[in-house]
Amino acid sequence: MKIYADNAATTAVSDTALAAMMPCLREFYGNPSSLHTPGQLAAERLAAARATFAKYLNADPKTITFTSGGSEADNQAIRSAAALGARKGKKHLISTKFEHHAVLHTLEALEKEGYAVTLLDIPEDGIVTAEQVKAAIRPDTCLVSVMFANNEIGTIQPVSQIGEVCHEAGVLFHTDAVQAAGHLSIDVEAMHIDLLSLSAHKFHGPKGVGVLYARRGIPLVNLIYGGAQERGRRAGTENLPGICGAAAAFEEACENMEAHAAYVTALRDRLMEGVMKIPHTALNGDPERRLPGNMNVCFEGIEGESLLLLLDGKGIAASSGSACTSGSLDPSHVLLALGRPHEVAHGSLRLSLSASNTQEEIDYILKELPDIVSYLRVISPVWDELERGQRPHLI
Ligand SMILES: *Cc1c(COP(=O)(O)O)cnc(C)c1O
Numbered sequence: 420m421k422i423y424a425d426n427a428a429t430t431a432v433s434d435t436a437l438a439a440m441m442p443c444l445r446e447f448y449g450n451p452s453s454l455h456t457p458g459q460l461a462a463e464r465l466a467a468a469r470a471t472f473a474k475y476l477n478a479d480p481k482t483i484t485f486t487s488g489g490s491e492a493d494n495q496a497i498r499s500a501a502a503l504g505a506r507k508g509k510k511h512l513i514s515t516k517f518e519h520h521a522v523l524h525t526l527e528a529l530e531k532e533g534y535a536v537t538l539l540d541i542p543e544d545g546i547v548t549a550e551q552v553k554a555a556i557r558p559d560t561c562l563v564s565v566m567f568a569n570n571e572i573g574t575i576q577p578v579s580q581i582g583e584v585c586h587e588a589g590v591l592f593h594t595d596a597v598q599a600a601g602h603l604s605i606d607v608e609a610m611h612i613d614l615l616s617l618s619a620h621k622f623h624g625p626k627g628v629g630v631l632y633a634r635r636g637i638p639l640v641n642l643i644y645g646g647a648q649e650r651g652r653r654a655g656t657e658n659l660p661g662i663c664g665a666a667a668a669f670e671e672a673c674e675n676m677e678a679h680a681a682y683v684t685a686l687r688d689r690l691m692e693g694v695m696k697i698p699h700t701a702l703n704g705d706p707e708r709r710l711p712g713n714m715n716v717c718f719e720g721i722e723g724e725s726l727l728l729l730l731d732g733k734g735i736a737a738s739s740g741s742a743c744t745s746g747s748l749d750p751s752h753v754l755l756a757l758g759r760p761h762e763v764a765h766g767s768l769r770l771s772l773s774a775s776n777t778q779e780e781i782d783y784i785l786k787e788l789p790d791i792v793s794y795l796r797v798i799s800p801v802w803d804e805l806e807r808g809q810r811p812h813l814i
C-alpha cells in the first residue's frame with residue numbers, strides 16, 4: 420500500500436486545478452502585459468483568478484498580489500509593515516515562537532537592521548491568546564504577525580480576537596494563513612486582518628504560487644524590482660498557468676470545505692484514537708482546535724527520523740514535523756516552544772491527511788505503526804534506561 424500522509428508539507432494538484440492550468444500553457448500563452456488579443460485574453464484570466472481569491476477572502480481584487488509562494492508573501496508582508504512602521508518611528512514587531520521560518524527568519528533579518536522583535540511564548544495547548552498579544556503591544560509596535568494555523572501541530576489561533584486587539588491598538592495585523600487557506604474559512608474583514616499570506620500547493624494547487632492580501636492603503640515594499648506587474652508591487656511576467664491553477668484549487672477547496680473537513684476530521688480522529696493507545700505517547704497541541712487533517716504526537720524513547728524511514732519502507736509517507744527542518748538534527752522549534760523536552764521532541768511524528776485518504780489507509784497505518792514503534796524502542800538505549808528506571812518517563 421502507498422499512503423501519502425504528508426499533506427501539510429505539500430499536496431497533489433487536483434484534477435480541477437490541472438484542467439485550469441493546461442489552456443494557459445498552450446492556448447492562452449500571451450503575456451498579460453501585452454496589448455494584443457492574446458495578451459488581453461491572458462490578462463482576463465489573470466483578473467478572473469484575482470477575483471476568485473478576493474471573493475473567498477472577502478476582499479477587493481485590488482488587494483490581492485500574486486507571489487512565488489507563501490514564503491515570499493510572508494517576507495513581503497512583514498517587510499512592508501516594518502517599513503511603514505519605521506517611517507512613523509515605530510520599530511517593534513510582535514510574533515510567536517512557533518511561526519514558520521519564512522516569518523521567523525525575516526524577523527531575524529529585521530532585528531539585524533535595527534528593529535526590536537518580541538516572540539510570544541506558546542501555551543501548552545499550542546494556542547496563543549489575544550491577551551498575550553495585548554500585553555506585548557508597546558507604543559512603538561508596528562506589526563503583530565500570528566499564524567492562522569500551525570504547520571506542525573495544526574493548532575488554530577484565535578485570529579479574529581487577535582485582529583481586534585491589534586486594531587484597537589492601531590497596530591497592523593499579519594497572519595500566515597498558508598495552512599488554513601482552503602481548509603478553514605477566512606474573512607479578512609470580519610477577522611480584522613490587514614495582511615495575509617497563502618500558498619497554492621497546500622490546498623491542491625501547484626507549487627510556486629502564493630497570494631499576499633494587503634488591506635487598501637498599506638503600501639507594499641518591493642522584494643523583486645523590474646516591470647510594473649502586480650500594480651508595481653511584484654515585478655516579473657506572471658505565472659499564469661500556476662495562478663489559474665491556484666485559483667481553481669482555491670475555489671474547489673472553499674466550495675467543498677465543510678464536506679472535506681467533516682470527512683477528514685473523522686479519519687484523523689480514528690487515527691489519533693488508535694495512535695494514542697501506544698504507551699508513552701503524547702499528543703502535541705489541542706485535540707480539537709486543530710486543522711481537520713493534522714495529527715502530531717511524540718513517542719518517548721525513539722528518534723523521529725528512524726520512524727520516518729521505517730514508515731516509508733512500509734509505503735507510508737509521513738513527517739517528523741516540518742519539511743523545512745528535516746535533514747537537520749535539531750528538534751522542531753515548534754515542539755520546543757510547546758515545552759516538550761529535547762529528548763521527547765526528537766520522537767515526533769506528524770501525519771497530515773487530505774480528502775484523498777481513506778479509512779483503509781488509516782487502518783493500515785494503525786496496523787503497522789505500533790509494531791514499528793515497539794521495534795525502535797527495543798533497539799533504543801534510551802528506552803532501555805527508561806524501562807530500567809534509570810531515567811524518569813517524561814510522557
Ligand atoms: C508551507 C508554508 C509556508 C511556505 O510556503 P511556500 O509556498 O512553500 O513558500 C509558509 N508558512 C506556512 C505555515 C507553511 O506551512
